[in-house]
Amino acid sequence: MDLVLVNLIDGLVTGLLLFMLSAGLTLIFSMMGVLNFAHASFYMLGAYFAYQISIALGFWMGLLVAPLIVGVIGAGVERYGLRRVHQYGHVPELIFTFGLALLIEELVQFIWGKNQLPYQIPEVLNFTAFAISGNSIPAYKVFMIFISIAIFIGLLYVLTKTRVGMIIQAALSYPRTVEALGHNVPLIFMGVFGVGTALAGVAGVIAGPVLGTFPGMAFVLGSIVFVTIVIGGLGSLWGALVASLLIGWITTFAKSYNIRMEDILNGIGISTPENLGDSMFRDIWTVTSPQIADILPYILMVLILIFRPYGLFGNRDA
Amino acid sequence: MRKSIKLGLGAALALSVSTAAVFADNVKIAFIDPLSGPFASTGTNGLHQFEFAAETLVNAKGGVLGGDMFEILAFDNKISPKESLIQLQVAIDQGARYIVQGNSSGVANALTEAIDKHNRRNPDSQVLFLNYSAVDPALTNEKCNFWHFRFDPHVDMKMAALTDMIAENQDIKKVYVIGQDYSFGKAVADAAVSMLAEKRPDIEIVGNELHPIGKVKDFTPYSRKIVSSGADAVITGNWGADMLGLGKSILENGFEGPIFTYYAAADGITAAFGESGVDSLYLVAEGDDNPPPKPETQEYVKAFKAKYPDGNMSQTRITNVMQMLAQAIDAAGTATDVVKVATALEGMHFTDSLWSTEDMYMRPQDHQVIQDIHIFGHQPVAAPYDMDNSGYGLKVQYTVKDASADIATTCDMKRP
Numbered sequence: 144m145d146l147v148l149v150n151l152i153d154g155l156v157t158g159l160l161l162f163m164l165s166a167g168l169t170l171i172f173s174m175m176g177v178l179n180f181a182h183a184s185f186y187m188l189g190a191y192f193a194y195q196i197s198i199a200l201g202f203w204m205g206l207l208v209a210p211l212i213v214g215v216i217g218a219g220v221e222r223y224g225l226r227r228v229h230q231y232g233h234v235p236e237l238i239f240t241f242g243l244a245l246l247i248e249e250l251v252q253f254i255w256g257k258n259q260l261p262y263q264i265p266e267v268l269n270f271t272a273f274a275i276s277g278n279s280i281p282a283y284k285v286f287m288i289f290i291s292i293a294i295f296i297g298l299l300y301v302l303t304k305t306r307v308g309m310i311i312q313a314a315l316s317y318p319r320t321v322e323a324l325g326h327n328v329p330l331i332f333m334g335v336f337g338v339g340t341a342l343a344g345v346a347g348v349i350a351g352p353v354l355g356t357f358p359g360m361a362f363v364l365g366s367i368v369f370v371t372i373v374i375g376g377l378g379s380l381w382g383a384l385v386a387s388l389l390i391g392w393i394t395t396f397a398k399s400y401n402i403r404m405e406d407i408l409n410g411i412g413i414s415t416p417e418n419l420g421d422s423m424f425r426d427i428w429t430v431t432s433p434q435i436a437d438i439l440p441y442i443l444m445v446l447i448l449i450f451r452p453y454g455l456f457g458n459r460d461a
Numbered sequence: 462m463r464k465s466i467k468l469g470l471g472a473a474l475a476l477s478v479s480t481a482a483v484f485a486d487n488v489k490i491a492f493i494d495p496l497s498g499p500f501a502s503t504g505t506n507g508l509h510q511f512e513f514a515a516e517t518l519v520n521a522k523g524g525v526l527g528g529d530m531f532e533i534l535a536f537d538n539k540i541s542p543k544e545s546l547i548q549l550q551v552a553i554d555q556g557a558r559y560i561v562q563g564n565s566s567g568v569a570n571a572l573t574e575a576i577d578k579h580n581r582r583n584p585d586s587q588v589l590f591l592n593y594s595a596v597d598p599a600l601t602n603e604k605c606n607f608w609h610f611r612f613d614p615h616v617d618m619k620m621a622a623l624t625d626m627i628a629e630n631q632d633i634k635k636v637y638v639i640g641q642d643y644s645f646g647k648a649v650a651d652a653a654v655s656m657l658a659e660k661r662p663d664i665e666i667v668g669n670e671l672h673p674i675g676k677v678k679d680f681t682p683y684s685r686k687i688v689s690s691g692a693d694a695v696i697t698g699n700w701g702a703d704m705l706g707l708g709k710s711i712l713e714n715g716f717e718g719p720i721f722t723y724y725a726a727a728d729g730i731t732a733a734f735g736e737s738g739v740d741s742l743y744l745v746a747e748g749d750d751n752p753p754p755k756p757e758t759q760e761y762v763k764a765f766k767a768k769y770p771d772g773n774m775s776q777t778r779i780t781n782v783m784q785m786l787a788q789a790i791d792a793a794g795t796a797t798d799v800v801k802v803a804t805a806l807e808g809m810h811f812t813d814s815l816w817s818t819e820d821m822y823m824r825p826q827d828h829q830v831i832q833d834i835h836i837f838g839h840q841p842v843a844a845p846y847d848m849d850n851s852g853y854g855l856k857v858q859y860t861v862k863d864a865s866a867d868i869a870t871t872c873d874m875k876r877p
Contacts, residue, residue, distance in 0.1 A: 146685065146689055149685055150682070150685065153681045153682060153685065156681075157678075157679055157681075256502065256771075257501050257502040258502050258728055258729030258849075259702060259705055259728075259729035259730065259733050260729065260733070261729070261732040261733045261735060261849075261851065262733075263735065271715065274715065276689075277688060277689065277715065278685055278688055278689060278714065278715065279688075279714055279715030281713050281714070283713075353679075353709075353713075354678060354679060354706070355702060355705055355706055355709075355733075357702055357729075359702065363676070363678050364678060367678075394682075395681070395682050396682075398682035398683060398686075399682045399685055399686060401670075433670065433672065433682075433683070434642070434671070434672075434673065436682075437673060437676055437677070437678075
């Protein structure tokens with residue numbers, strides 16, 4: 144029972160981290176109608192910049208400055224890259240972001256090398272916050288939870304309660320009308336892209352010390368972020384949150400408990416074959432949940448696409 | 462006019478003959494390992510150690526056969542067995558008679574088979590395979606051949622040393638085994654379980670688990686299981702990002718026992734663990750203490766670090782490969798007749814290692830080097846003997862002399 148609580152916390156951390164990545168991506172998608180393949184690369188840039196800054200000025204300056212730099216780079220990419228490519232349609236946009244992802248990865252390897260970087264948790268947070276029957280919860284994880292929740296609340300407030308948020312939401316749905324009302328829609332787009340990438344940057348800054356800062360970090364997270372926003376519904380902030388938490392908890396619980404396929408199949412009334420070693424279904428019978436934990440979100444995505452193609456919280460016409 | 466053409470042709474011919482003569486004096490050694498892609502840093506660091514060893518320990522001391530120089534040719538195999546076979550062919554065409562490779566037993570398995578075939582079909586251009594790091598036991602057992610020599614202790618030998626140390630520690634009652642889901646991870650797990658059962662039947666294996674290789678984003682759930690299993694020690698064969706991710710996660714989540722590893726050092730790992738790994742991380746390998754006791758070895762490491770400030774002296778066996786090859790070539794009196802060189806190499810007793818005062822022995826039955834194996838601890842080490850310039854490095858904690866000298870082999874060597 145205690146382990147359930149620990150797993151809930153662990154899953155929450157994973158889920159919220161995923162949310163910070165997918166929130167930016169889903170905003171950008173609903174705005175421009177284009178999937179930004181380079182989104183996870185901005186997450187990586189966040190971690191690398193923060194590492195570089197933390198050497199000179201400490202972790203907290205890194206947390207403050209690195210997302211800003213990433214956001215500015217993101218805005219620059221939108222202003223001078225995507226906006227020009229936009230007129231040729233969605234496919235060139237996709238290819239552009241895909242190329243950008245490769246370019247950023249090469250650039251990062253060129254500057255920082257291929258090794259894992261010693262980006263560390265700050266000293267002040269390097270202690271055990273509390274322990275549940277021997278399982279310690281590091282203070283850093285609590286910190287991650289608070290940062291993510293603060294960002295979610297802030298984002299929700301700006302989008303729903305402020306004038307800027309209303310203009311953004313209007314621009315997302317009716318850009319021409321908003322433009323006719325005298326608002327600078329391209330500037331809004333650039334701003335949203337910048338904020339979206341800065342969010343990915345924040346995720347990189349706080350995930351770098353725990354998940355590792357290495358050139359493959361964008362690749363490892365890249366695909367799961369897309370899965371998240373597809374499950375949640377493209378363009379929906381709430382959807383992104385729910386899907387992120389769902390994925391965080393599913394994978395954590397699947398890894399924590401050795402649920403064996405054999406038990407499940409026996410449970411639904413199929414008996415284990417006599418000589419399992421020779422059976423052609425041996426691999427299916429011997430699978431355990433930790434082995435397939437990381438593909439469960441993909442299975443979930445396929446099911447969602449079949450039964451609710453617009454995602455959990457998506458609009459039918461999005 | 463015609464005369465001048467003849468003259469030119471003659472000059473060209475003479476030139477080509479003389480360049481050929483110059484090249485003929487070089488003993489070409491082909492290094493086939495990853496120099497691009499995710500494992501590039503390990504491969505490149507290995508290449509530097511080979512080049513430095515050839516230059517410092519052989520060429521600077523007058524080379525072999527009274528003046529022939531070692532020349533390292535680098536080939537990038539992108540850690541793919543298929544690519545390695547292509548590079549092997551290119552290397553042989555360029556005149557290499559010695560192939561060195563170490564990263565990935567998958568590659569080594571492919572190379573040893575291909576070299577065996579090549580040598581049977583082409584008696585004029587036979588080559589030797591000097592394996593400095595691929596530790597699949599099969600390479601010196603059922604897949605052994607006359608052309609393959611291994612300078613690193615294999616999985617079972619290392620596990621024998623590790624379990625010797627664990628067996629002596631009465632505080633360890635429960636052990637958790639975790640590794641990457643492929644042949645090496647499985648070999649480590651099998652060896653750990655069977656050897657512990659033999660040496661300390663009272664030790665309980667509280668977990669034996671494999672995880673997908675290179676795909677796990679967050680090791681927290683695994684480390685939760687390890688902590689809640691009540692394990693006193695963890696054994697893992699993980700390497701690269703999987704080693705770092707698993708180790709950091711285990712330590713962060715409150716595990717306090719020792720973590721016994723194969724590869725938890727260098728290539729950024731030592732620096733990333735830093736203070737947190739002290740008294741927790743252990744690593745089994747050949748080599749020597751840091752700083753090394755021999756003054757000439759200290760000089761060697763200093764010179765290496767001066768030339769490659771970002772490099773690590775992480776695979777000490779590389780100097781043994783170069784020195785033993787040089788000694789074998791001198792003993793055989795030829796660098797081109799590799800059968801003679803191989804015959805000189807097998808059964809060789811080698812006493813000049815930089816890293817040991819003990820005698821090393823190339824066991825003729827299976828071409829496996831028998832040497833001391835150490836269990837190192839992750840400890841503060843002063844530069845330049847630290848890893849990743851981090852102030853931390855490897856200190857010897859436990860030594861097995863002539864480790865596994867009598868380990869059984871199923872090798873049935875066919876000699877030409």
